Amino acid sequence: MSDPARAVSRRVPNRRMLPALLVAGSMLAGPAQAADPIRIGVIAEAQSVAGASIPQAVQLAADEINAQGGIDGRQIQVVTYDDKSSASDAVRAFQRAVSEDKVNLVIASYISEVVLALMPWAARLKTPMITPGAASNEISVAVHKDYARNKYTFHGYLTSHALAQAVCDSAKEVLVERLKAKTAAIMSEDAAWTRPLDAAYQECLPKSGLKVVEHVRFSPDTGDFTPIYNKIEAAKPDLIVTGIAHVGVQPTVQWQNQQVPIAMTGISGQATSSTFWANTNGGTQGVLFDSVALPGVALTEKTIPFAEAFTKRFGGAPSYAGYMAYDAVHYTAEAIKRAGSTDADKLVEALEKTDYVGTVGHLKFYGKDEPFTHSIQYGPGLMTSVLGQWQNGKQVAIWPAATANGAMILPPAVKPAVQ
Amino acid sequence: MIGLQILVDGFAISALYALGAMGFTLIFGVSGVLNLTHGALMVMAAVAAWAASALFGLGSYAGAAIGVLCGLAGALVTYFAVVAPIERSRAIPREEKEIFVLTGTLLWGIMIQELVAYFFTDNPKTVLPLIEGVVEIAGVRTPKNELFTALICWVVIALLWLFVNRARAGKVLLAASMNPRGVTLLGHDMAKIYVAVWAIYGLLAGIAGVLLGMFLGVSSYSVGPLTASAFSIVVLGGLGSVTGSLIAAYVVGYLETATAYLISPAYRVIPALLLLVAVMYLRPQGLLGRR
Numbered sequence: 203m204s205d206p207a208r209a210v211s212r213r214v215p216n217r218r219m220l221p222a223l224l225v226a227g228s229m230l231a232g233p234a235q236a237a238d239p240i241r242i243g244v245i246a247e248a249q250s251v252a253g254a255s256i257p258q259a260v261q262l263a264a265d266e267i268n269a270q271g272g273i274d275g276r277q278i279q280v281v282t283y284d285d286k287s288s289a290s291d292a293v294r295a296f297q298r299a300v301s302e303d304k305v306n307l308v309i310a311s312y313i314s315e316v317v318l319a320l321m322p323w324a325a326r327l328k329t330p331m332i333t334p335g336a337a338s339n340e341i342s343v344a345v346h347k348d349y350a351r352n353k354y355t356f357h358g359y360l361t362s363h364a365l366a367q368a369v370c371d372s373a374k375e376v377l378v379e380r381l382k383a384k385t386a387a388i389m390s391e392d393a394a395w396t397r398p399l400d401a402a403y404q405e406c407l408p409k410s411g412l413k414v415v416e417h418v419r420f421s422p423d424t425g426d427f428t429p430i431y432n433k434i435e436a437a438k439p440d441l442i443v444t445g446i447a448h449v450g451v452q453p454t455v456q457w458q459n460q461q462v463p464i465a466m467t468g469i470s471g472q473a474t475s476s477t478f479w480a481n482t483n484g485g486t487q488g489v490l491f492d493s494v495a496l497p498g499v500a501l502t503e504k505t506i507p508f509a510e511a512f513t514k515r516f517g518g519a520p521s522y523a524g525y526m527a528y529d530a531v532h533y534t535a536e537a538i539k540r541a542g543s544t545d546a547d548k549l550v551e552a553l554e555k556t557d558y559v560g561t562v563g564h565l566k567f568y569g570k571d572e573p574f575t576h577s578i579q580y581g582p583g584l585m586t587s588v589l590g591q592w593q594n595g596k597q598v599a600i601w602p603a604a605t606a607n608g609a610m611i612l613p614p615a616v617k618p619a620v621q
Numbered sequence: 622m623i624g625l626q627i628l629v630d631g632f633a634i635s636a637l638y639a640l641g642a643m644g645f646t647l648i649f650g651v652s653g654v655l656n657l658t659h660g661a662l663m664v665m666a667a668v669a670a671w672a673a674s675a676l677f678g679l680g681s682y683a684g685a686a687i688g689v690l691c692g693l694a695g696a697l698v699t700y701f702a703v704v705a706p707i708e709r710s711r712a713i714p715r716e717e718k719e720i721f722v723l724t725g726t727l728l729w730g731i732m733i734q735e736l737v738a739y740f741f742t743d744n745p746k747t748v749l750p751l752i753e754g755v756v757e758i759a760g761v762r763t764p765k766n767e768l769f770t771a772l773i774c775w776v777v778i779a780l781l782w783l784f785v786n787r788a789r790a791g792k793v794l795l796a797a798s799m800n801p802r803g804v805t806l807l808g809h810d811m812a813k814i815y816v817a818v819w820a821i822y823g824l825l826a827g828i829a830g831v832l833l834g835m836f837l838g839v840s841s842y843s844v845g846p847l848t849a850s851a852f853s854i855v856v857l858g859g860l861g862s863v864t865g866s867l868i869a870a871y872v873v874g875y876l877e878t879a880t881a882y883l884i885s886p887a888y889r890v891i892p893a894l895l896l897l898v899a900v901m902y903l904r905p906q907g908l909l910g911r912r
Contacts, residue, residue, distance in 0.1 A: 249743045249841075287743075392887070421887045423846070425837045428630050429881040432623075451745035452838045459764040461755050472744060480675040483749045 239279045240272075240544055242531065243299035245292050245310040245320070246523075248284040251475040252312050252447065255524030256334055257282040258516050260309055262508075263531035273535050274542075281305055289319035296320050300327045306544040307332070309358075309530055312447075312471070312523040314338035314394040317355075324354040328546045330553065332358040332530045335523030339363050339398035342568070342577035349570055353550050356567065357577035358530045359523075360494070360587075362395050364580035366402030368492050368587035369443060369468050372601045374410035376589060376610060377467060377490075383440035387416035387464075389430065389453070390445030399445045399469065407443065415439050422448040427456040439464060444491075447471025450478065455485035461615035466490060467589070476519035479595045486592040488613025490600075494522045494562040496590045499599040499607060505561045529560030626761050627875070627882050633767045635874025636774035637833055641847065642854040642866045643778060644825035650798040650861035651818045654722050658699045659826060660847030661730035661737075666692035666827040667834030668737050671746040681749040685831050688748065692827020693820060695733070700819040703729045730844060738841040745843075748834035770832045777828055778867065781821070785863070794818060798861065853897045859910025868908055872896070 244260050247253025257280070264278040272278060281303045283295035292311060299305045300323075308324070311317050312335025321344060324331040331354060333341065342357040360368070377383045388403050390396040400417065407414050416437035418430055430453075434442060442464050446453060450472030457466055467490035472478050474493040478486050495501055497509045497519045508528055512520045520528070537552035538544055554576070558565045563585035568574050578585050589601035591610055598608030641663065648656050670688025673679045679687070703725045707713060713721050737743075750766035757763075784791040797804045797814050805811055833839060833847075854873055858865030873893045881889045900907065 249738045251742050251744045254742065419887075423842075424886055424889070426630070426634065426878075426881065426886070426889075428626075429878075429886050432626060432882070449745075451747055451840075455747045455838055459750065459755075459766065460762060461764075477742075477744070481744055481746050483671070483675050483747050485747060 237274075237276045239277045240538065241279045241281055241303065241305040242534070243296075243303065243305035243308040243310075244280060244282045244527075245285050245295045245299070245308060245316075246282070247287045247311065247313065247316075248282070250287060251477050251481070252335065252471050252521040252523050253287070255475070255512075255516075255521040256309065256312065256527045259334075259512065259520055259524040259528040260531050262512060262515060263528045267531070267535050273538050278531070278535070285311065285316060287313060287316070289313075289316045292316045293319055293323060296323045296329075296331075297327070300329050305329070306538075306546075307534060307549065309334055309527055312336055312359075312521075314341065317341055318344075318394060321352060321355050325351045328354060330354050330356065330546055330549050332356040332534070332553075334358050334526035334530050335521075337362045337365055337395040337399070339574065340394065342574040346570070346573055346575035349575065353576070354546065355576060356553055357574070359526050359578060360580050360585065361574050361577045362397075362399035363402045363574065364577075365469055365492065365587075366399050366406055367580065369403070370406035370410045372492060372587065372589035373407070373412060373441070373443070373467060376601050377441055377465070378411040380610070381440070381465070381612075383412060383465070385415045385437075385439045386412040386441040386443050387418065387434045387437055387439040388414060388443050388445070389418045389420070389434065389468075391422045391447070391449050392419050393422060393448055395447070396445040403443060403445070412441065412443075424449065425452065427453045428460065431457065431460060431462050435462065435464070442466045442468070444468035444470050451481050451485075454478075454489055455482050457489075458482075458485040458487065458613075463615050463617050465612065465616045468492065471522065473592065474590075474597075475521040476513075476597070479592065484595070487594070488592065488611065488616070490589060490591050490610070492587045493590050493597075494585070494587060495525045496588050496597045496599045499588060499605050501563055501588070501605060502559050502561060504559070508561045525561045529558070529562060529565060532560060533558040533565060622760055623882055625759055627878050629758070629761055629763050630767075630882075631871075631875040631878035633763075633771040633836065634878060635871040636771040636778075637829060637836060638850065638854055638874050639867050639870035640774040640777060640825060641829040641833070642851045642858070642870055643781065643863060644822035644829070645851040646855045646858065646861055646863055646866045647825070648818060648822050649855065650863070651794060652704075652815050653719070654704055654726070655719075655852075656699070656704075656822075657723060657727040657848055658695075658703070658730040658733065659851050660844040660849075661733035662692055662695045662699070662823070662826045663830030663833060663847050664737060664839045664841060664844050665695050665733055666830030667748055667839040668741055668746055670748045670831045670834055672741065674749040675746070681751050684749055685751065688831040688834070689824060689827035692830055693823035696819050696823025696826060697816075699726065699729060700816065704819075705815075730848065734841045734844040741841075743841045745838040745840035746834065747838040748831055750835050766835060770836050773828070773832060777825065781825070782863075790817070853894070855907075857897055857900055857907055859907030862907065862909040865907055865909030872908075 244257045246256035261280050264280050268277050285292035308331040314336040317333045317336040339361045345352040390400050470491040473491040533556045541548040541552035566579045567576050588599050590597045599606050600610045666688040669691035670684045673687040674684030707721045752765050754765045755762050854869045858869030876893045877889050880892050
């Protein structure tokens with residue numbers, strides 16, 4: 203066996219066994235402990251940049267809470283499962299988390315398809331689940347439609363509908379007003395979260411003063427984006443508005459290499475991660491993107507301390523899902539305190555009453571009677587969004603004005619719409 | 622204008638396909654090994670080139686060189702650790718060796734894929750281009766690096782052709798692909814020939830991987846599709862036929878590009894796969910295959 207192979211055979215089982223060892227250790231230590239620990243299962247895409255932040259952020263939050271004596275004297279234990287972006291792996295992990303590892307709550311995935319596959323299991327096994335990063339409207343709509351059954355799922359992130367609204371809001375103030383952009387092309391990957399996103403873009407972009415002149419949806423395994431940029435360029439839009447998260451590197455690098463003369467903004471999940479600059483070899487220079495938070499931007503007094511603690515411990519800034527996962531552990535801890543129990547139904551009730559200032563803003567869930575039940579409320583004074591731009595290896599916040607720490611710079615190839 | 626665009630874009634991508642498939646078919650031609658580690662070696666080379674330039678700041682040329690060397694090393698490890706032990710093994714019946722090599726290289730490829738994902742995440746990486754900027758020809762804007770990539774591919778293919786057809790050592794390789802027993806009787810050591818072929822293959826896979834990483838980017842997810850695309854090009858061209866692979870690479874490359882432009886990028890690979898199925902029905906030996 204070659205050296206790398208040996209290294210992995212030594213490392214992988216360790217990583218996998220760690221949660222089991224923790225649980226086993228806690229069982230042995232059982233009688234000596236004051237109270238049973240609270241177990242949080244984390245099911246995430248540990249090999250992807252956006253997903254890797256999830257277990258890390260959860261562990262960081264759990265360690266902080268434990269250092270302060272836990273929740274009513276009970277320590278938090280984190281049990282992590284890597285679903286490798288596969289819905290079936292995630293479902294198996296969920297079943298194991300509940301039946302064998304006896305978790306009280308699951309924090310799961312940034313991929314909508316995975317969360318939608320887990321929802322019926324959260325219902326069947328009556329285990330509360332929070333997604334810190336999946337966006338599809340379908341998640342919270344399903345809770346609304348069949349509340350009694352699906353109430354265990356919490357959409358701990360913005361819906362695609364709210365994300366589109368955030369993009370339209372920032373586009374209106376920055377790109378329409380300052381750049382005089384008048385037309386836009388929507389460019390989205392074909393995925394569960396972009397169907398409602400694109401529908402909302404179609405609706406809100408014209409209201410922001412941007413006529414939609416082209417709409418391209420492409421398969422997430424697209425290798426060459428040249429034909430797509432050609433199609434978009436032929437429609438002569440002033441802006442490209444993206445809906446991408448599964449892909450990111452290829453469309454960004456080709457936009458840069460081919461010097462597409464159109465500014466790019468919108469949702470780009472991978473661009474929110476600090477490693478995107480290296481992955482694209484700087485190709486992300488000038489790319490605009492909406493995110494829940496950015497390093498160095500004090501959305502609340504918790505944002506910067508969290509980002510700094512995270513960077514110090516894990517060597518890079520958290521992705522958007524990292525912020526949401528960190529907040530999820532904290533508001534869950536508060537909910538458990540309020541409920542005085544980890545009983546699933548009581549916990550759901552307490553989580554519904556969440557009113558917590560986290561790293562990304564003021565967090566509350568929409569109620570039973572609202573269309574996006576259990577998703578995070580979006581709007582001024584609650585959770586909003588930040589328009590960032592990659593400039594020379596750094597993510598700079600350029601909107602809203604209150605939190606901005608830099609000004610927009612047009613990429614050299616991009617011509618201002620005013621001419 | 623769209624015609625010209627298809628011509629330019631298709632040319633570059635086909636050259637890459639050709640280079641990627643060339644080594645694959647060479648190995649099969651000489652040693653009868655269907656090497657399913659192929660995609661993983663290309664990805665490994667590209668990720669090494671990316672890491673050298675993006676993480677260690679070594680610049681694009683040094684990065685590319687490291688990537689190619691990594692491809693070479695990977696191919697030799699594949700041969701010595703996976704293929705050769707199976708072929709030498711007395712425990713495996715002769716008639717089952719082929720399937721063992723197939724399985725062994727497949728599993729080794731998956732291991733490389735998982736290692737890449739473990740150490741570098743499964744997010745795609747792009748290799749720093751060797752040259753920057755774009756050229757505009759008749760209204761078609763193309764990155765200079767894309768044209769440069771195609772040029773490198775053709776230079777490498779031409780060198781390989783010259784080596785195989787003109788150099789003495791190359792002629793031995795060609796002979797070995799036709800009649801290994803004859804070559805052995807002439808006093809050549811087949812074991813050495815196999816190592817040489819795997820080394821040449823490693824260089825070709827390394828160069829193709831690095832160039833692909835520059836042009837389109839790679840991730841651990843690319844391993845399967847890259848192996849599959851080399852496999853289908855080689856089957857289309859005729860297993861073991863270098864010229865056949867070259868023609869097949871261009872047929873597949875242009876078919877894909879034309880589909881992407883004229884129908885939709887979403888259906889890019891479908892016509893090429895249909896063509897492959899048709900060829901398997903009508904001409905199982907491929908375009909230029911030997912029977």
